[in-house]
Amino acid sequence: MNRPTNVAEIVALYERRGSEHYGESVSQIEHALQCAALAQAEGADDALVVAALLHDIGHLVVDVQADEGYVMGVDDDDHESIGAKVLAPIFGASVAQPVALHVTAKRYRCAVDPDYAATLSQTSTETLAAQGGPLDTEACSRFAAHPGCDDALRLRTWDDTGKMAEMDTPSLDDLRPLLDRLAAAKA
Numbered sequence: 699m700n701r702p703t704n705v706a707e708i709v710a711l712y713e714r715r716g717s718e719h720y721g722e723s724v725s726q727i728e729h730a731l732q733c734a735a736l737a738q739a740e741g742a743d744d745a746l747v748v749a750a751l752l753h754d755i756g757h758l759v760v761d762v763q764a765d766e767g768y769v770m771g772v773d774d775d776d777h778e779s780i781g782a783k784v785l786a787p788i789f790g791a792s793v794a795q796p797v798a799l800h801v802t803a804k805r806y807r808c809a810v811d812p813d814y815a816a817t818l819s820q821t822s823t824e825t826l827a828a829q830g831g832p833l834d835t836e837a838c839s840r841f842a843a844h845p846g847c848d849d850a851l852r853l854r855t856w857d858d859t860g861k862m863a864e865m866d867t868p869s870l871d872d873l874r875p876l877l878d879r880l881a882a883a884k885a
């Protein structure tokens with residue numbers, strides 16, 4: 699499968715590869731659904747709920763490329779950029795932008811909040827170095843001034859939390875109407 703170009707292909711990608719290990723105690727689809735549930739519980743708008751659900755789709759797309767011979771290291775796959783590029787034409791910037799910024803949000807929080815880095819999971823700590831480590835002072839200022847900063851930081855919190863061994867979440871089928879509605883609004 700090439701990169702998904704519509705909601706049906708996104709759903710098919712998660713159905714095909716979502717059971718794969720996320721790197722914590724959850725699968726990709728469990729992590730995605732937990733992040734979406736956390737976003738809903740905090741009253742996030744529809745676009746941010748979808749961003750939370752699909753923020754790691756780049757990992758799944760990269761894995762497709764890996765099938766085709768790419769060799770990836772630990773989280774050096776640029777998954778946030780790839781995910782944003784997949785999602786932007788389907789849902790628009792309101793979904794793609796928080797996805798694009800969710801790794802930068804981690805690097806920002808590690809720079810400005812010393813306690814935050816200590817709360818990261820082992821995998822997230824390992825990937826931080828591959829992702830460039832904490833932002834420097836100038837990059838922190840740029841990120842803080844970015845209009846997508848707040849949404850990216852909210853998504854980051856759900857990303858860090860949505861790794862629970864057990865959690866009640868909606869299913870992908872439950873969220874399908876939301877995906878279809880946002881895609882229709884973009885079209």
Ligand SMILES: [Fe+2]
Binds near residue numbers: 753
């Ligand atoms: Fe994630």
